[in-house]
Amino acid sequence: MVALIVIGVIALVALIGLVVVYNLLVGKRQMVRNGWADIDVQLKRRANLIPSLVETVKGYAAHERQLFEEVTAKRAQAQQAGDDAKARGAAESELSRPVGKLMAVAEAYPDLKASDNFRQLQEELSDTETKIEMARRFYNGAVREMNTLIESFPSNLVAGPFGFHQAEFFEIETSERALPDVDFGGTA
Template sequence: MTLVYILLGLAALLLIGAIVIYNSLVAKRQMVSNGWADIDVQLKRRADLIPSLIATVKGYAGHERQLFEEVVEKRNQAAKAGDEPRARGQAESELSRPIGKLFAVAEDYPDLKASENFRDLQRDLSDTENKIEMARRFYNGAVRELNTAVETFPGNVVAGPLGFEEAAYFEIETADRAMPGVDFGGQK
């Protein structure tokens, strides 16, 4: 009779352990989803700033038509990339390059650099890039925790059969990295 109680006790402990692990995995998956939502909001904000930026630069540098078309094309590709982190990261990185070129064009137009509208857009875009970076760090931290829980024992025993999978990290080359540096008399 005591053997039955011992077996029932072990079964109850295993069930409670599985429930705790399952709930932990669900919480980690929700953190990944939350992190991705934050990234998506900031990427959409950046995409919304681009038409204003193009319109402002176009007023001063209308002959840069090819660059404007490239920015619009890359923006559209980024919008179509979807929610898969690797594909979206690649598309957003491709968008960062012509945005950097757009700011480089501003260096050739002192009136444009002095434009309050351009400075506001540049500041907004820089702020958005910083927010993307913070959201990316949060997301990648949540992905790391989920992936660790899915790969390690005893989580891997519960994760596989219940459909928990590793998530992909989000890597993006930001526009700040694509923008040229400015040299103020040889000082960096």
């Protein structure tokens, strides 16, 4: 009788442990999904700003047609990359290169730099880049926590059978996505 009670207590403790670990894994997975959704919102915001920026610069720099086409093509590729963090990061890095060139081209046109529309677009794009960076840090932190939990004992015993898999980190090469510094002060 005592052995049966001991077995029952051990089974109950194991069941409670299983439920606790499962719920921890579900919580971490939700944090990863939430983090990805935040990144996706900011990347879509950036993708929506780019056509306005291109059209604004086009009026001043008509001879930069190849650059405009490259920005448009890279934007389409980034949008088609979907929710695969690795593919999306690579596509967004590729998009950052021509956008950086576009901003540099704009530097050569004083009338464009003085345009309120261009300044507003540039400020929104810069603000969006900052928000992407913050969302990326949150997402990567959530991925790190979930991946650690998936690999740690005893949660690794629960993760595999219940279909929890490691998530990919989201990386954009920061040196390539930095916008050029622009001085609107007019000092030479």
